[in-house]
Amino acid sequence: MDETVLHRISVLKQERNAVILAHFYQRPEVQDIADFVGDSLELARRASTTDADVIVFCGVHFMAQTAYILSPDKAVLLPQIKAGCPMADMADADDVAALKERHPDAAVVSYVNTTADVKAISDICCTSANAVKVVNSIPADKEIIFVPDRNLGQYIMEQTGRHLILWNGYCNTHDRLTAEELSAAKRLHPEAEVLAHPECRPDVVHMADFVGSTGGMVTHVCDSHAPEFIIGTEVGVIHRMRQLCPDKGFYPASQKLVCPNMKLTSLDNVLKALETMSPRVTVNDDIRSRALLPIERMLAL
Ligand code: 13P
Ligand code: SF4
Numbered sequence: 001m002d003e004t005v006l007h008r009i010s011v012l013k014q015e016r017n018a019v020i021l022a023h024f025y026q027r028p029e030v031q032d033i034a035d036f037v038g039d040s041l042e043l044a045r046r047a048s049t050t051d052a053d054v055i056v057f058c059g060v061h062f063m064a065q066t067a068y069i070l071s072p073d074k075a076v077l078l079p080q081i082k083a084g085c086p087m088a089d090m091a092d093a094d095d096v097a098a099l100k101e102r103h104p105d106a107a108v109v110s111y112v113n114t115t116a117d118v119k120a121i122s123d124i125c126c127t128s129a130n131a132v133k134v135v136n137s138i139p140a141d142k143e144i145i146f147v148p149d150r151n152l153g154q155y156i157m158e159q160t161g162r163h164l165i166l167w168n169g170y171c172n173t174h175d176r177l178t179a180e181e182l183s184a185a186k187r188l189h190p191e192a193e194v195l196a197h198p199e200c201r202p203d204v205v206h207m208a209d210f211v212g213s214t215g216g217m218v219t220h221v222c223d224s225h226a227p228e229f230i231i232g233t234e235v236g237v238i239h240r241m242r243q244l245c246p247d248k249g250f251y252p253a254s255q256k257l258v259c260p261n262m263k264l265t266s267l268d269n270v271l272k273a274l275e276t277m278s279p280r281v282t283v284n285d286d287i288r289s290r291a292l293l294p295i296e297r298m299l300a301l
Helices: 002-016 028-033 040-049 061-070 093-102 116-120 131-136 150-160 179-188 214-223 237-244 267-276 285-300
Strands: 018-023 036-038 054-058 075-077 107-111 124-126 144-147 193-196 228-232 249-252
Touching: 002 018, 002 028, 002 267, 018 028, 018 040, 028 237, 028 267, 036 040, 040 054, 040 061, 040 285, 054 061, 054 267, 061 075, 061 116, 061 285, 093 107, 093 116, 093 144, 107 131, 116 285, 124 131, 124 285, 131 150, 144 150, 179 193, 179 228, 179 249, 193 214, 214 237, 228 237, 237 249
Parallel strands: 018 036, 018 054, 054 075, 107 124, 107 144, 193 228, 228 249
Antiparallel strands: none
């Protein structure tokens, strides 16, 4: 069955001139059929430079939206249309606009985990890979509103010494990891290096030897001389780490670190998307042209 599905995907991919992009949190079998697996920043870069006619985005809705905003001439397919990001949904554009009105001189920095409507009223976007750099690029005397992740916002404040006006959003998956659970994992694997994503709570982040995006973590485990690692992010990334470093040990910081939305997409969904050329993600022209600017400013950095 799987062989047939894999074969059909590969044939249709050629016929449609499609590229399959997958986030590190996708199921292992979905990562394995992708042309490129990466973090939010690398996926956005790929989406903006690919010469394919069709982008099959194995990730969540805001990622496919960003791909469409960058490449509106391409068909962007999100094989599982129900795959959203609860954190992105915590920031409503009208509420962000109201906060902006209370701080008219502030720059709005929005995490890419936002809707296109929120990006459209932002000055610059960031991902977890470049958030510190993006905030450092803003003049020191400028007020900054940061939307929507309070944990990433706190991390940026600590790294830059800048004060940010924080939105009270969070990632349901990362925010669930407690310092007690991480301590228990450390007791089980005392020699392991601890890696944490900045979407984790501050007390968890403070316990880590390395803090970074999923892409940063993958690079770090390859470069590090440590033989084992406790991984403080969604468990999907461990598949990639094991492929790249089969001799090293990887342990999830908690079995709870599973994003249900990232796990929705199956190989059958990918095949069906290529067969039917749906579900397609688009953004209306007005929002798209306004949302493009902050994304391009981020990519230019
Ligand atoms: P990165 O891909 O930037 O590491 O972000 C993780 C994430 O939660 C994406 O939804
Ligand atoms: Fe959203 Fe968190 Fe899932 Fe990423 S891991 S898609 S931030 S809920």
